[in-house]
Amino acid sequence: MKKIHCLNPIAECGTKLFPEDYVFTDQAAEADALLVRSASMHEMELPENLLAVGRAGAGVNNIPLDECAQQGIVVFNTPGANANGVKELVLAGLFLASRDIAGGLAWCKENAADPQIAKTTEKSKKAFAGCEIKGKKLGVIGLGAIGAEVANAATHLGMEVYGYDPYLSVNAAWRLSRNVKHITNADTIFRECDYITVHVPLLESTKGMIDKEKLDMMKDGVVILNFARDILVNDDDMAEAVAAGRVARYVSDFPNPKVANMDRVILMPHLGASTKESEDNCAVMAVQELTDYLENGNIRNS
Ligand code: MLT
Numbered sequence: 189m190k191k192i193h194c195l196n197p198i199a200e201c202g203t204k205l206f207p208e209d210y211v212f213t214d215q216a217a218e219a220d221a222l223l224v225r226s227a228s229m230h231e232m233e234l235p236e237n238l239l240a241v242g243r244a245g246a247g248v249n250n251i252p253l254d255e256c257a258q259q260g261i262v263v264f265n266t267p268g269a270n271a272n273g274v275k276e277l278v279l280a281g282l283f284l285a286s287r288d289i290a291g292g293l294a295w296c297k298e299n300a301a302d303p304q305i306a307k308t309t310e311k312s313k314k315a316f317a318g319c320e321i322k323g324k325k326l327g328v329i330g331l332g333a334i335g336a337e338v339a340n341a342a343t344h345l346g347m348e349v350y351g352y353d354p355y356l357s358v359n360a361a362w363r364l365s366r367n368v369k370h371i372t373n374a375d376t377i378f379r380e381c382d383y384i385t386v387h388v389p390l391l392e393s394t395k396g397m398i399d400k401e402k403l404d405m406m407k408d409g410v411v412i413l414n415f416a417r418d419i420l421v422n423d424d425d426m427a428e429a430v431a432a433g434r435v436a437r438y439v440s441d442f443p444n445p446k447v448a449n450m451d452r453v454i455l456m457p458h459l460g461a462s463t464k465e466s467e468d469n470c471a472v473m474a475v476q477e478l479t480d481y482l483e484n485g486n487i488r489n490s
Contacts, residue, residue, distance in 0.1 A: 190482050191218050193235075196225035198244055199464075202471025206479060221478050225470075226250060226458075234259055240481050242474035245270060245461060246334065247417060249390040262481060264489050266473040268333035273466030275337035277441065277459060278385060278415050282326075282342070284454050285383070285411045285437040287318035322346035327377030327384040328368075330416070331356055335387030336363045343367040350377050378405040385413040386420050400425040409436040415460045418442035 191213045192206060203212070203223070213219055216232065221240045228250045229241070241251055243265045256263050284290060295312050299305055324347055328339040331353035339351045343365050351364065352371045364370070371377055377384060384406070388394045398412065399422040406412075412435055414421050421438075423446035429435040430450050438447060439454045447453045461470070473489075480486040 190220040192221050192223060192478075193219035194223045195227040195229070196223075196244075198223045198225065198474070199467045199471035201468050202244070202473075202475040205472065205475045207483070221482060223471075223474060223478070224250065234261065240264065240478055242266075242478040244467070244470035244474040246332075247389060249417065262487060262490050264474060264477040264481070264487075266470045266477070267489055269469035269473045270461035270463075270466035271333040271337045273463040274334045274415055274460035275341055276463075277456070278334075278338045278413060279341055279345075281385075281413045281415065281439040281441075281454070282321055282345075282383060282411075285413070285439050286321050288316035290454065292316045321383070323348065324382040325350060325380060327352065327371075327381035328387060329353075329374060329377060329384065330387035330389075331360050331364065331368075332387060332389075333360070333363075334416075335385075336360050338385060338387065339368045340365045347383075350381060352377050375405060378402050380407070381410070382407065383411045383413065386416050388416060388420065390417040390420065395419055396422040398422065398426065400428070403429040403434065406434070408434055410434070411437045411439070413439045415441040418444055423447060 189209045189211065191211055193213050193216045216222065217235045219235050219238060221242065222238065223242045223244060225244050230252050234255060238261050240262045241256060243251060243263065246265055246267055248263060248265050251263055253263060295316065299308065322345065326342045326347045327350045328335045329352050331339060331351045335353065339349050342349050349368045350371045351368045352374045386398065397420055403425055423444050426435065426438055427447050427450065430438055430447065430452055437452050437454065441456045441458050441460050443455050443457050448455060477489055
């Protein structure tokens with residue numbers, strides 16, 4: 189019998205896969221294994237008998253990896269399980285940045301009930317005009333499960349896609365469409381792309397990686413998308429580049445207060461993996477990994 193504690197609600201299609209003699213406990217301190225989504229574990233005391241943590245998601249920056257390693261606690265994540273969900277929202281971000289969908293929707297909410305609407309529609313059509321993404325250059329930094337999905341999908345939208353990943357795995361390389369140009373120097377992406385999207389894990393080396401130096405290299409009018417982790421982007425430097433108009437749009441899946449009130453900034457509250465499908469896939473994978481470890485000692489995605 190093993191005790192499982194969930195630090196966040198985890199989809200039932202996953203939790204019901206635990207063997208019958210497993211029980212859920214309200215007390216983290218009693219748990220043999222923890223299931224977590226986005227809750228931070230950095231402040232919590234790790235349970236004494238904890239054997240494993242299953243992160244229902246890709247990033248593991250909410251988990252104290254060093255402390256877990258010191259205590260022999262195995263940490264699993266679920267790479268790829270939410271990649272489609274995140275990819276779809278990144279594609280939405282490309283469109284939101286290129287067409288003034290948000291402006292148009294807000295304008296209609298305010299004006300569409302007016303019987304005289306036809307008179308002003310022509311004017312607003314001009315005010316909300318945008319550009320097309322077909323033929324534009326997209327740079328994808330980080331070609332793991334999510335980056336590779338984004339890169340491939342963008343080729344089908346007619347974009348010229350440049351991909352950069354210093355640690356490109358053989359698996360990821362296989363997943364890439366032939367139409368994605370593999371770039372070996374990230375500066376080429378910073379200098380040449382019209383749209384740049386970041387899909388790297390949060391590490392000491394990637395914190396603030398989109399900073400003034402990189403922003404200064406970029407084309408005037410570049411669009412930057414960040415659906416990975418907020419602090420990959422230096423928010424002071426980004427605010428300055430947006431204010432100066434050098435960044436035409438910053439689309440981020442994080443409600444960052446430094447840029448929240450700026451025109452040309454589009455923010456979301458980390459919705460990338462918030463789909464039923466992604467939550468189900470992550471829950472199933474995390475529970476399978478935990479069970480396989482607790483029952484058989486097998487370790488995958490650790
Ligand atoms: C992830 O790390 O899997 C994504 O950021 C999605 C999430 O955790 O909500």
